[in-house]
Amino acid sequence: MADNKLLEQLAPLATPEPINGLWPLAPGWYLLGALLLATLFIGYPLLKKRKKRVAERAYRKQALKEINRLWLQYQKNQNPLTFVEQSNQLLKRTAMQAYPNDLIAPMNGPQWWQFLHSCYPSGQYREAEQVESFRYQPDFAHDPAPLYEYCKQWITHHDS
Template sequence: MRDVHVPHVSAWWPLAPGWWVLAALLLIVVAVLMLAWRRRAAWHRYVDGTLQELRDASRRHAQDGDAAAFATTVSQLIRRVARTRDPRSVTLRGAAWRDALASMAPRQDVTRIAELDVALYRPAVSLDASVVARDAEAWVRQAMRRDAQRPHAGRAKTHVGA
């Protein structure tokens, strides 16, 4: 009779089912982290692009002194950012618009940027572009913070019961 020979099995291969599960979980975690990193990078590119538009408008204003064009560009930019926070906010005017801006960036003084909508329709626009640009940039930075992105944050206050 011959002795029983145990076949040679590598310690590394084939893996036990628990290792396959662990490897699959590791791949899923890596994929989720990569996706989150890409979304964050895309968000930062969006914020940087928005702020670059504001800087370009300031630079154009410094060159040509066209306050009406500057006010129009900054107002459109502010409304576009506001739409990312609350889509209904772009239809607001006056005090409701100022309140919406203040709710999106509570630590910022929104008086000058809220007045841009009125300044657009004046025949002679007089504004301090550097101060407006500084206020707008501070508002955009705070309003576009990822931790501040709560969908429809201010809707409960604007809803009026019958």
């Protein structure tokens, strides 16, 4: 019973005021909201631009895979004429992805090689052109390595 009397002497517990929803927010929330909006408005166009650039350059990746596949096939079969013809076709297909088709399609011979050189001036331009031009000789037996190196460099670095 003495405990009961002591409990009655205690003052009632103080209850805090009820929370009035989530408003007003602390200033940090406003700052976080502004930062999120700024990120969206700046980040979305940048992401869209990057995605477009990656899509525009996808043909380069495909062409590099193809030239490497052709080179492995050449090393396996040791048929330089086939490699030279297929790599030249690959260069033309790649160029037609980057430049207007009506400009590229009719080119051949020296005009074609001059165009390739104008898009990417490289030291191996002459060696690659010579290998390609020798394919019309009887008993073609030249090493196509300079052409392979030039194709890789041109695909990677040409202006577009």
